[in-house]
Amino acid sequence: MRLQEITSIIREYFFLALILVIVLGIIFFLGYFIVYRKLLKGKKRLSKKHLLFRGLFTGYVIMVIGVTFLNRDSYYPGGINLSFLSSYKEAWYSFSARNWQFVYLNIIMFVPFGILFPLLHSRFQKAVWTIGVAALFTLFIESIQLITGYGVFEVDDLFNNLLGAIIGYEIIMGFITIRKNRIKRSLVYFSPLMLVVILFGSMFTYYYLKEFGNLSITPNHRINMVNTTITIDDTQLDENKRTVPIYKAPSYTKASANEFVTDFFKRMNIDATDMEVISYPDEGVYWIRDEISYNIWFQFLDGSYSYSDFSSFDEDKEPKDGDEATLEESLTNFGIQIPQDAVFQKVDTGAYEWKVDKKVIGNQLIDGSLTVDYFNDDTVKRINNQLITYDKVKDVQIKSEQEAYKEMLEGKFKYNAENNKIETLHIDKVEISYYLDSKGYYQPVYAFYSMVDGREFTIFIPGI
Template sequence: MRLQEIIGIIRENFTLALVGVIVVGIIFFLGYFIVYRKLLGGKKRLSKKQLLLASLFIGYFIMVIGVTFLNRSSTYPGGVNLAFFSSYREAWYSFSVREWQFLYLNILMFVPFGIFLPLWHARFRKARWTIGMAAVFTLSIETFQLLTGFGIFEVDDLFNNLLGAIIGYGIIMGILTIKDKGIKHSLLYFSPLLLVVLLSGSMFAYYYKKEFGNLIIVPNYKTNMASATITNDVQLDDQRKNVPIYKAPSYTRVSGEEFAVDFFKRQHLDTEDMEVITYPDEGIYRIQGYSIWFQFLDGSYRYTDFSNFDAESKDTNKKTLKDSVTTFDIDIPEDADFQKVDTGIYEWTADKIVNGNQLIDGSLNVQYYNDDTVKNIDNQLITYDKVKDVQIKSEQEAYDEILAGKFKYYPENNRLEALHIDQVEVSYYLDSKGYYQPVYAFQSTIDGREMMIYIPGMD
């Protein structure tokens, strides 16, 4: 999510929390001053500090409910994920900003919980009370999400929320005790925060230092193969081999915007008022009637001319279509396969075409219209540059990983009943740094469904 979207969610739920606090305040006023004080003659008074902290906590509570429930629709079938740290592994293998955001926001969301309670009442200055209340709160949220379909029950969410509460508790207790017990004692309270910062910093430093990126095809947890029947039609090679690794034409936000400007200008469009929306992984560029969705990692994109709503698709021949595509500065290799998909819709496919030190792979889909123009382009046809040769594991080693359940597949109850391997080949998969890594692609049938199993080629 972009920062603006996060701020928007906070602003929206802050308004909800403010209204909620006002409503609760009115109810409290009627109950305390009219019923308790006047009708029942109660004498107990509440301090302004307690009222303020109670109001803040109620507002915080409402915001958490808004984020975890009201901003979602009940579209999940309900499920349980008890694989500890699976969300961390998913974030690591994809190394997606969005995945890391979810993790850290889940932690951050409960930091105020750990801060408010010790301030509100002395009892909660004992860790067991604050952490216990945080456990009850987050467990209630996860259980309610499961029962209502607003989410799934995830043990990682419980851990992250509790960690956030522990960090918040440590921060406030460190501040409250620094004067009486000194800095050394307070540092113990700050240690959860310092540990998270240290581990996070080390992990990100390691990632950016290592040569190649991570592969999202690596599973978050093993598939249970205990009762699986496994058959294989392939004669597996047990020798390691050297194959090339390639690099995609990756872009930054600046170079991505330059690409969009050049693209529109080739179509004689004015880019002065171009709207730019950027996310960590992609950019959206719009001018009146046109848009480009651009992927920074490999330079693939989708282009739309919205005048297509006033036109009809039209068939044409390959040469005319190729000439039209050339005006978009798209170079199609001669060896690419060409086919008609539907009326006016055509596709070129390049299956790992090697051209010197380059590899061309992917597909190009275009749609032609009755005004003799192309108005829709989905360009996944990427030219990769060779980086160097790398040694990859043998087919047998890759197959052994499948036998051990180390592949991405999520059957019900994490159990696989029948697996048949039809074919295996060396293919390629884009990693999180834009390298096109060699992988083994096993054409398989799993529990009656045809699918491809990918195993990373490099150790």
């Protein structure tokens, strides 16, 4: 999610909260002046400071409810995730901005709670009040999400929300104690925030200093294999470690991706002067909106992309069959050269695919597929280019097949199993494959081609 999208959501529900606070304020004041002061002859005066804090807290609660419920559709199947810190593991192994956003936003969302709640009344400045009510509030949100289907009940959400409330509470209490000239006490209050900053800072520093990235195929939790029936074809698993190459994808920055897409459109004689660019942390979306609209989704990590020419939706346009030579000639207009020995096949009328399976040429590895849609005006209108040329970085030693097999038997692989259990596992064969890590390195992995509970599935075990 882009920063603009986050701020847009906040702005939308800020105005909703503001309107509702004004309405509730009008109702409150009418009740106070007409019912309490005039009819009941009440003498208690309102504190402007307390009214301000209560108004802010009410608006904050409305915003949280809006973000957690009104901003979603009820399409979740419901469920409970009791795997503690699984969101952190998912964010770490994929190391994608999107997954880290979920962690950060769940923490930040409850920081205002911790700041505002102690300001409602002096008794709430005791930690047990703020932390206790914050725990009940986040438990209420998660439970309602589960019941209504607007989300999944996750232990990590409870933890992150509560952590945010604690940070907010410690911040406000730190400033309160500073005003009372209790500097040492204030440092104690600020320590949770400093600890969180140090932990996250250390984690990110370690990540950026280590040589290779993380693999998203690494599991967040183990599969229960205790009662699994395991069979394997007549394959002798090697006990020796092996040395194999590791490769690097042609990763792009936002600037170099913009340059690539601009050149792509120039080859087609399309004016990219007014090109609309929507940049996400991991990808860019490019639009040319004219009489004919064009679109490219570009992945920064490996340079893969999908291209669409929206004239394909015109009434007089329809898919058309073409031969391989004609299609390859059309692709040269896009600057695309099909590697030799690529396997060509027809997928559907007008839809074709080229595949290359880990072909090594010198110090390069070509792997992946390219699909195109060809139309009756003799043009290619859709391209999905996942055919990547990787450059060799170095040779690395990887674990043996036996070691990888042992990890698999221990359930250390990623698989969405019902009740986290597998009944039957049959392994057809095992070979060394490759998987893109979070830094754009093409890492060696062991691929166990298997039948899991009667379904074909490839189990990946990291090689390094």
